[in-house]
Amino acid sequence: MDPQVAASARGPAHAAPxxxxxxxxxxxxxxxxxxxxxxxxxxxxVDRGDFIVVIGSNGxxxxxxxxxxxxxIEPDTGTLxxxxxxxxxLPAHRRAGMIARxxxxxxxxxxxxxxxxxxxxxxxxxxxxxxxAFNLNAANRRRYxxxxxxxxxxxxxxxxxxxxxxxxxxxxxxxxxxxxxxKPALLLLDEHTAALDPxxxxxxxxxxxxxxxxxxxxxLMVTHNMRQAIETGNRLIMxxxxxxxxxxxxxxxxxxxxxxxxxxxxxxNDRMLLES
Amino acid sequence: MDLIHAFLNLVPVTLSQxxxxxxxxxxxxxxxxxxSFPDLTSEGAFPLGGCVCAAFLLAGYTPLLATVAGALTGxxxxxxxxxxxxxxxxxxxxSGILVFTGLYSVNMRVLGxxxxxxxxxxxxxxxxxxxxxxxVGLQIVTFAIILGAVFLVLRWYLMTQSGxxxxxxxxxxxxxxxxxxxxxxxxxxxxxxxxxxxxLGGALIVQLQGYADVGxxxxxxxxxxxxxxxxxxxxxxxxxxxxxxxxxxxxxxxxQLLSLALSLGLxxxxxxxxxxxxxxxxxxxxxxRERGALRETMRA
Numbered sequence: 001m002d003p004q005v006a007a008s009a010r011g012p013a014h015a016a017p018x019x020x021x022x023x024x025x026x027x028x029x030x031x032x033x034x035x036x037x038x039x040x041x042x043x044x045x046v047d048r049g050d051f052i053v054v055i056g057s058n059g060x061x062x063x064x065x066x067x068x069x070x071x072x073i074e075p076d077t078g079t080l081x082x083x084x085x086x087x088x089x090l091p092a093h094r095r096a097g098m099i100a101r102x103x104x105x106x107x108x109x110x111x112x113x114x115x116x117x118x119x120x121x122x123x124x125x126x127x128x129x130x131x132x133a134f135n136l137n138a139a140n141r142r143r144y145x146x147x148x149x150x151x152x153x154x155x156x157x158x159x160x161x162x163x164x165x166x167x168x169x170x171x172x173x174x175x176x177x178x179x180x181x182x183k184p185a186l187l188l189l190d191e192h193t194a195a196l197d198p199x200x201x202x203x204x205x206x207x208x209x210x211x212x213x214x215x216x217x218x219x220l221m222v223t224h225n226m227r228q229a230i231e232t233g234n235r236l237i238m239x240x241x242x243x244x245x246x247x248x249x250x251x252x253x254x255x256x257x258x259x260x261x262x263x264x265x266x267x268x269n270d271r272m273l274l275e276s
Numbered sequence: 277m278d279l280i281h282a283f284l285n286l287v288p289v290t291l292s293q294x295x296x297x298x299x300x301x302x303x304x305x306x307x308x309x310x311x312s313f314p315d316l317t318s319e320g321a322f323p324l325g326g327c328v329c330a331a332f333l334l335a336g337y338t339p340l341l342a343t344v345a346g347a348l349t350g351x352x353x354x355x356x357x358x359x360x361x362x363x364x365x366x367x368x369x370x371s372g373i374l375v376f377t378g379l380y381s382v383n384m385r386v387l388g389x390x391x392x393x394x395x396x397x398x399x400x401x402x403x404x405x406x407x408x409x410x411x412v413g414l415q416i417v418t419f420a421i422i423l424g425a426v427f428l429v430l431r432w433y434l435m436t437q438s439g440x441x442x443x444x445x446x447x448x449x450x451x452x453x454x455x456x457x458x459x460x461x462x463x464x465x466x467x468x469x470x471x472x473x474x475x476l477g478g479a480l481i482v483q484l485q486g487y488a489d490v491g492x493x494x495x496x497x498x499x500x501x502x503x504x505x506x507x508x509x510x511x512x513x514x515x516x517x518x519x520x521x522x523x524x525x526x527x528x529x530x531x532q533l534l535s536l537a538l539s540l541g542l543x544x545x546x547x548x549x550x551x552x553x554x555x556x557x558x559x560x561x562x563x564x565r566e567r568g569a570l571r572e573t574m575r576a
Contacts, residue, residue, distance in 0.1 A: 070454065096456035103450075111447045114440070122440055126456045130437035 017045035024078035038064035040242030056239030062222045097127015100184035102192040109175030112164040123178035169200035189221040283539035288412045294531035295419035299477030301523030304500035306470035312446040317357045318474040320376030321350040323493035325475025327383040330488035339400035350475020354467035391489040503527040505558040
C-alpha cells in the first residue's frame with residue numbers, strides 16, 4: 001500500500017507514531033565473557049493513545065527497553081524518535097518533561113526523606129525546570145489536597161508527612177500520581193505492582209487504568225502478571241532475546257484469554273529453549 | 277578553680293572564632309548531608325580562601341575584593357572535586373583528596389612562602405569598624421550578622437524549587453533525572469557553594485588573626501565534621517531548618533569544648549585524637565545502641 005494511504009487510513013492524528021524505536025541494540029559488558037545482548041535490533045512503534053503491555057521472560061530485555069526509552073541507558077546503536085524529535089542521545093533529565101516513569105521498587109519512585117507535598121511539587125515541575133520560586137505555597141498545597149482526596153488513598157490529610165512513613169502501596173500510588181501530574185506524552189510503568197501484595201497490587205492497577213484513561217496517557221507497562229496483561233491495555237507485545245516477538249492488538253487483544261496467552265508464551269519459551 | 281576561670285575568660289573569644297568556623301561546618305554539612313557526597317575538599321578550600329585573600333590584600337586590593345576572590349576560588353575547588361567524580365567516575369573521597377593535595381602546591385604558589393603576616397595590610401573588619409579587631413563583643417555581633425545573612429540565604433534557597441531539587445540528588449539519586457533534575461549541574465553547584473563557604477571562612481579567619489599559613493587547613497575537615505555531628509545530636513535532622521542549624525550550633529559548642537579541654541591541661545597536639553574519638557563516638561554510638569536494641573528484641 002502507498003504509505004500515504006496507509007497513514008490516512010489510520011486517521012490524520014496518527015500520521016506518525018508518538019514513539020519510534022528503530023534497530024535498538026544494547027549489549028552489557030561488551031567484549032567480556034559475560035557479554036549478552038539485552039536489546040538485539042528492537043523495532044517498536046508506539047501510537048498516540050496506546051496502552052501497551054510488555055511481557056517476556058527474565059532477560060528478554062523489557063527493563064532495558066524501558067530504561068533506554070527513559071534515557072537511563074544509552075543504546076549502542078539504533079534511534080529513538082519521540083514526537084518527531086530524535087532523542088537517542090538526550091540525557092534522561094531532559095526527557096523527563098515528555099516521559100514519566102514509575103519504578104518497580106517503591107523506594108525509588110519517591111524521595112523518602114521528603115514530605116508528600118514536597119514530592120508532588122517537584123513532580124509538577126518536571127520538564128518545566130526548578131526555579132527560585134518557593135517549592136510549596138498555599139495554592140499548590142490546596143491543589144494537592146484536592147487531588148489526593150479525589151483518589152481516596154487517605155493521603156490528603158498527611159501532606160506534610162515524610163514519604164518514608166507510607167506503606168509500599170501508598171508510595172507506588174503516590175509515584176503514579178507524580179508521574180501523571182505533569183501530563184507526560186509517554187508514561188512508563190516498570191513492573192510497578194510487582195513489589196506489592198496482591199490486594200494492594202490490584203488497587204494500584206485499578207488506579208493506573210483510571211489515570212491512564214482519564215488523561216488519555218500513552219503508556220508502556222512491563223508486567224510479569226498474566227492476568228494484568230490480559231485485562232489491561234489495547235496492545236500486548238511479547239519480548240524475547242531483545243526483540244519484539246509478538247504484537248497483539250485490536251480485536252485479538254481484547255478477546256485474548258489466559259489459555260491463548262499461556263499457549264503463545266509456551267511457544268516462546270520452547271523456541272528459546274531450542275535456540276539456547 | 278583557676279582552670280575554670282581561665283576557660284570562662286576565653287568563652288567570648290572562642291565564641292567569636294566559632295562563628296567563623298560555622299561557615300566551614302556549613303560547608304561540610306551541605307555535601308555530606310544534603311548531597312550525600314563525602315566531600316573532603318574543605319581541607320584544601322579553607323587555606324585556599326585564606327591564601328588567596330592574603331595575596332590580594334598584600335597586592336593592595338580592597339579587603340572586600342580579596343574576601344570575595346578567596347571565596348570564589350573555593351567555589352572553583354568544590355566544582356573541580358564534583359567534576360572529577362562525575363566525569364571520571366572517581367570515588368568522591370579520592371576526588372576530594374586529589375583536589376586538596378593539589379591545592380597545597382597552589383596555596384604555596386599563591387602565598388609565595390609558607391606563611392605571611394597581614395598586620396600592616398588593610399582588613400575587611402577594620403573597614404566595617406576599626407574597633408572590631410580589639411573588641412570581642414563587637415566581633416561577636418558582626419560575625420553573627422554575617423553568619424545570619426548567609427544562613428537566611430541558604431534557608432531561603434532550600435525552600436525553593438531549585439533547592440528542593442538539589443536535596444533530591446542526596447536523597448534519591450536514581451529518581452532525580454526522572455524528575456527532570458540534572459545531577460551534574462546540582463552536584464557541581466552544591467559542592468561549589470559548600471567549598472565557597474569554607475573558603476569564605478578561610479578568608480575571614482586570616483583577616484581576624486592577621487596572618488595566613490599554607491598549613492592552616494590541617495584537621496579543619498575533622499573539626500567541621502565534629503561540629504556537624506555534635507550539632508545534630510542537639511538539633512536533630514528532622515527538618516531542613518534543623519539540619520541547617522546543626523553545623524552552626526555544633527561549631528559553637530565544639531570550639532567551647534576544645535577550649536575547655538585546653539584549659540584542663542590537654543596539649544593542643546592532643547586535640548586531634550580527642551576530636552577523632554569524639555566523632556567516632558558520636559557516629560558509632562547510635563549504631564551500637566541500635567544493635568543493642570535489636571539484640572534485646574531477639575532475646576525477648
